[in-house]
Amino acid sequence: MNLTDEQKADIAALRATPAQTLRATSEGMERHLYEPKPVLDHGFVRVIDYMGDDTAITQAARVSYGRGTKSVSNDEGLIRYLMRHWHSTPFEMCELKLHVKLPVFVARQWIRHRTANVNEYSARYSILDREFYIPAQDSLAAQSTTNNQGRGDTLQGAEAERVLNYLRDDAMRAYDHYEEMISTEGQQGLARELARMNLPANIYTQWYWKVDLHNLLHFLRLRADSHAQYEIRVYADAICEMVKDWVPFAYRAFEDYRMGGENLSAAALDCIKRMLAGEDVTQETSGMSKGEWREFQAMLD
Amino acid sequence: MNLTDEQKADIAALRATPAQTLRATSEGMERHLYEPKPVLDHGFVRVIDYMGDDTAITQAARVSYGRGTKSVSNDEGLIRYLMRHWHSTPFEMCELKLHVKLPVFVARQWIRHRTANVNEYSARYSILDREFYIPAQDSLAAQSTTNNQGRGDTLQGAEAERVLNYLRDDAMRAYDHYEEMISTEGQQGLARELARMNLPANIYTQWYWKVDLHNLLHFLRLRADSHAQYEIRVYADAICEMVKDWVPFAYRAFEDYRMGGENLSAAALDCIKRMLAGEDVTQETSGMSKGEWREFQAMLD
Amino acid sequence: MNLTDEQKADIAALRATPAQTLRATSEGMERHLYEPKPVLDHGFVRVIDYMGDDTAITQAARVSYGRGTKSVSNDEGLIRYLMRHWHSTPFEMCELKLHVKLPVFVARQWIRHRTANVNEYSARYSILDREFYIPAQDSLAAQSTTNNQGRGDTLQGAEAERVLNYLRDDAMRAYDHYEEMISTEGQQGLARELARMNLPANIYTQWYWKVDLHNLLHFLRLRADSHAQYEIRVYADAICEMVKDWVPFAYRAFEDYRMGGENLSAAALDCIKRMLAGEDVTQETSGMSKGEWREFQAMLD
Amino acid sequence: MNLTDEQKADIAALRATPAQTLRATSEGMERHLYEPKPVLDHGFVRVIDYMGDDTAITQAARVSYGRGTKSVSNDEGLIRYLMRHWHSTPFEMCELKLHVKLPVFVARQWIRHRTANVNEYSARYSILDREFYIPAQDSLAAQSTTNNQGRGDTLQGAEAERVLNYLRDDAMRAYDHYEEMISTEGQQGLARELARMNLPANIYTQWYWKVDLHNLLHFLRLRADSHAQYEIRVYADAICEMVKDWVPFAYRAFEDYRMGGENLSAAALDCIKRMLAGEDVTQETSGMSKGEWREFQAMLD
CATH class of the missing domain: 3.30.1360.170 (Gyrase A; domain 2)
Structure with missing residues (x-):
């Protein structure tokens, strides 16, 4: 900063x-x-x-x-x-x-x-x-393989370097051209509201x-x-x-x-009551889908 | 207050x-x-x-x-x-x-x-x-005869007095009953959320x-x-x-x-231009309805 | 209706x-x-x-x-x-x-x-x-004695009757006066926007x-x-x-x-985990206030 | 499309x-x-x-x-x-x-x-x-010289061509690198939520x-x-x-x-009344700033 x-x-x-x-x-x-x-x-x-x-x-x-x-x-x-x-x-x-x-x-x-x-x-x-x-090396993450909307491991070695170079170079070049396009030296100079469209989202x-x-x-x-x-x-x-x-x-x-809190569904609340009463509840008997059950287990970990 | x-x-x-x-x-x-x-x-x-x-x-x-x-x-x-x-x-x-x-x-x-x-x-x-x-005497107005959503002249004499008496007496009686209904002396006492329904909008x-x-x-x-x-x-x-x-x-x-400003319609703006150019514009030649023309005239008064 | x-x-x-x-x-x-x-x-x-x-x-x-x-x-x-x-x-x-x-x-x-x-x-x-x-007899409830914002038992006998009479009579009288005030027969007639203030919230x-x-x-x-x-x-x-x-x-x-779901606080979630692990959690060891603990118990009932 | x-x-x-x-x-x-x-x-x-x-x-x-x-x-x-x-x-x-x-x-x-x-x-x-x-040639405008937030004339000749080339080439290169970074062929593949930052605003x-x-x-x-x-x-x-x-x-x-309408300020309304009454109103006597007067004149054109 x-x-x-x-x-x-x-x-x-x-x-x-x-x-x-x-x-x-x-x-x-x-x-x-x-x-x-x-x-x-x-x-x-x-x-x-x-x-x-x-x-x-x-x-x-x-x-x-x-x-x-x-x-x-x-x-x-x-x-x-x-x-x-x-x-x-x-x-x-x-x-x-x-x-x-x-x-x-x-x-x-x-x-x-x-x-x-x-x-x-x-x-x-x-x-x-x-x-x-430009991300720091350790926040340069791979696409998650389990979650379409998430990150996996940190990128390593040459791949990380390549990515950082692309991000840096493309940004610099885009900005150079932005400046050049709006410049009025020896030319009309592109409107700012148009020139900005060349700039990347970072x-x-x-x-x-x-x-x-x-x-x-x-x-x-x-x-x-x-x-x-x-x-x-x-x-x-x-x-x-x-x-x-x-x-x-x-x-x-x-x-x-x-x-620090959690939202319990009706099914999850029911499972907790049954578990507290001594029942051995499984996904099959839980009334939850596999995804919900996984999230439920994670919550109780 | x-x-x-x-x-x-x-x-x-x-x-x-x-x-x-x-x-x-x-x-x-x-x-x-x-x-x-x-x-x-x-x-x-x-x-x-x-x-x-x-x-x-x-x-x-x-x-x-x-x-x-x-x-x-x-x-x-x-x-x-x-x-x-x-x-x-x-x-x-x-x-x-x-x-x-x-x-x-x-x-x-x-x-x-x-x-x-x-x-x-x-x-x-x-x-x-x-x-x-309870309105002051001079804000006790009759229904407007030209505008369904407005006031006309101030109420006079006996009518004004009658209205004020109604407003005062009905409010006092409604409140007496409100108090009596929620009271727990010698009775269960009505829930507040119900008793309030007896109270008038003033x-x-x-x-x-x-x-x-x-x-x-x-x-x-x-x-x-x-x-x-x-x-x-x-x-x-x-x-x-x-x-x-x-x-x-x-x-x-x-x-x-x-x-202090006003909104001009396209028709009103057109009329003003024509009037400034010397034309004698009337409602008939204005392109406005009678209601709009009346409002337009009032604006220029 | x-x-x-x-x-x-x-x-x-x-x-x-x-x-x-x-x-x-x-x-x-x-x-x-x-x-x-x-x-x-x-x-x-x-x-x-x-x-x-x-x-x-x-x-x-x-x-x-x-x-x-x-x-x-x-x-x-x-x-x-x-x-x-x-x-x-x-x-x-x-x-x-x-x-x-x-x-x-x-x-x-x-x-x-x-x-x-x-x-x-x-x-x-x-x-x-x-x-x-005008509430039906069975929804005419007393003020709750435990919850400032709630209802208790149904009102009984003479008290219920008294309440219904008040609600009915006050409403009818208020409306009679409303009608009388806005009437233009033999008088100016109060503006509707004022007369409405006499009407109760039911x-x-x-x-x-x-x-x-x-x-x-x-x-x-x-x-x-x-x-x-x-x-x-x-x-x-x-x-x-x-x-x-x-x-x-x-x-x-x-x-x-x-x-059908519930919101668990961090403390409630922690208690559930401890209870599932066999601990006998009490309000004193729960980290919750008495009110929270009461609500927590009710949830697990 | x-x-x-x-x-x-x-x-x-x-x-x-x-x-x-x-x-x-x-x-x-x-x-x-x-x-x-x-x-x-x-x-x-x-x-x-x-x-x-x-x-x-x-x-x-x-x-x-x-x-x-x-x-x-x-x-x-x-x-x-x-x-x-x-x-x-x-x-x-x-x-x-x-x-x-x-x-x-x-x-x-x-x-x-x-x-x-x-x-x-x-x-x-x-x-x-x-x-x-990529803008069409005739919507490729220069920065306005009078309005910081607007466009002036259309760009001409070599300058227009240069701008279009920058916009096209930078976009294509940014996208090539975007695709390359997220690719999982022979590498981990950058997370999509990160790779998108390389893409320009067009x-x-x-x-x-x-x-x-x-x-x-x-x-x-x-x-x-x-x-x-x-x-x-x-x-x-x-x-x-x-x-x-x-x-x-x-x-x-x-x-x-x-x-098609316009908003009149109090001053503008006052000027119109005076003009309709025959007065020759100027910016100096209008009570408006130069900018407001210019906009007022444009409205009456």
Whole structure:
């Protein structure tokens, strides 16, 4: 992650000018404000703004005049109750605004989460920088042989090298031609909105992304999950670290009831009851398909 | 608007405990925080939290590292440009959280705006207060004779008195019975979730309502409009006063391009061109229906 | 449920005029079209239109040129896989449009589901009918003594009678006054948008409600649940019957993975593993609060 | 646009198997069903399904039991009234499902419209085809010299040829390397989710896109506009042709009140009044900035 001196100065200026406010304030989050947290080779996530804290959740759940309860343990208990029983609206009362720099193919997955506000850097209007995601050697994985939508072993030796060379060289050449096409020296210069089409999906873009806590946790549950593509998971992991400092009660409940939890089907619940009653349940007697049974076994491992 | 002493103390406590923050802060909005602004006979609107200010809009439009531009005039110019050209996403980067006390029939209109977060006081869980909206004499209007969805003249004399008596007496009796039905003295006591069905639509409810600035301005354009029902318009008007202090550039642009503006149809635009060229256009030659022509004439008045 | 002769004739006319279409068609749903299914004392649900069927789900999941797969068992297997792994977007490719007549206090819960399209009968514009929900004797329940948000035993004898009398008499009186206030005989006549405020929350309203299958199933999971208020649950139950005939594969998967399933927290999963390994886990050693432990025990019963 | 024989057979099969339905049916739209309408060099739009017709709009606006009014002219008049007064919910009662093949850089603009349902062909799971958008000679435009976000003149001669060669050669080379990297012949084979990052933004993707009529018209207003990028505008134009045949009344109202209409600011309205009263208004006396005045003049041309 390379910031220009001007960008560093902008960030330092923002961190150097505190103001007084009467709003709910999260000390844990104030420490993160504006600081870019590096992700992948050139990307980052940084907090631009936040609204609310743990007590903002209980305050809304109670539609109260003051700030939550007097008692901290009551607040955590209520937050856990709300999370457990899928009362999601109080979590929507907190809001987070991030500035993210990320490869285009990651951005394309990310944007599928529709309940959020987005302002992306415009390649119709502006010129993109020469920055591309080139995987580190150890995240250069083969296609999974068991899962059409997953990765297998790490690529080795000459094959790994060949891949990295292709990714690097093709990106550089595409960018050279991009620059050449939009240049107005001695020629008309192609429109930016057209020239950008030559750039590969590992080029970096940036956006401001704003989302409420309920929808953010839903995003994190899917994208910090082990089945998510590595390149978006590292962004989700970085955001998890921030959320933990921002709303520690809500984050702990999220870990217990969502990230660390599981969904049981009717058949799976029935099997567990029978197993607890001493029955030796097999796939054949489980009422589950082979795929479901495999997932069920993995859950109990 | 009657607050209990405890509620007043809660509000005073919140206003007495400023904190330091690195976030964008709006001085104009800090003055409004937590203070209930009275609306109708028992209602209010108060700001619970806000995110962003005018520069947060330009900052997002530019996906910038620092806070907007150095130049205030540039910021206002850009905001006006964005508003004029319906670039709505930068306005979504500001967020407002309100606590509103309002009659149920107003709440039913309000909730039709779906892009917002809501936590309403639960009459399944809690007991509602004995507070009903009784219109002031001068907002007690007859049905419009020209518009099925509007009001005509103010009711006079005995009729007005009769209406007020009905509204008052029916509300009081309904509440007496509500209380009696849920009472557990000497009886089982009806479930709250059932007893509430006896209460009329002028009873007050409350909610926390959180919305981004773009959707808020859309709400205000429809609800602060002269065609909106008076009882929701006064809430919209109260919120306008807050928004004006919060994001003065955006609010001014909103007044110029939305509230004070008009939508021209293709036919209306054609008529204006012909009129400017000296033609004497009539409804018959306008290409508009009678209703459209009437609205067109009213616009040019 | 009382329909006028004109309404019956309208419905009969719609059912008597089939047309040819090239669209995906669900025979099971065609049988439901337009027919009102009675709910509560005066309410109903009826299907106005639908888009898609089970194969529309797999067709979208595969972004295919034809209609799903050739093989029915493949289609069901894929639908179950999608449901199990929370791949929700293919379910959004089916859409349902309902006409619902329901009490206002039920409508107020229902509308909290924001991802849907709604057109409600306007009491600003039109006059409401004299129809109120009066609970049947056996759904007249006392407040629960253990759950602030629930019902206990059925009300008995004189208390039940008193409650029914209040509900009936207050509704009739409120409606008499409503009619009297808007009457223009010998007086100006109060505006409808004001007069409606006198009407209690058990009056019936109606709306067109349109929603995609994913969001509909989410609605049904919450509202057909045993914790939902009885008066909205009967609507959800009626809709379940329709969905079962419309998209039988999706509905069966929904029953297995959502309605009949459970969410396990990290702590609950850990307890199950320990119990299966022979440990005698108690609340004290479970890592759960008393409330969680109670819910956990109930799940395993 | 090249379809395989299998794809052609799938489409023919769908068009050869009509079914009976009681649903509202649009003859104009039945003709479009399934047939791909070519857009750009390899793209298309085709209708997969639709819900509702013009009368479905008025039916919802009236919350009626039957199908709209008896009178066609009443239906059109009401639709025009609804459009003119921004009563958008009845238009949400119609729904359209499209299958679109489009370049990735167009898909990235398109997806910004969030109120829609999307299933995109997955390049994590599947292998993309070797199909790239290469602009026709006459849509190869230079960067606008007056508008940072627009196009100027068409590129000429050697420069045009150079650009086309770059676009073609870089795409082919990137695809060659993509194929080579994922190949498992004599090597492990890179995961698809990684290999796709080498592909430029002019590669074609496909998706199913489902949207209600209100949001579709909003999309068309922005994307069929002369300021939209040409490559998305041609898709919007193709959809306009379909909508015109599907809901002719709604489409005509859309043309009159939205596409052919204009938004007047308060200042612009004031200028028009003064001009109609005979005043010679200039930019200096208009109260508008130079940019606004220029746009105002263009509107009246």
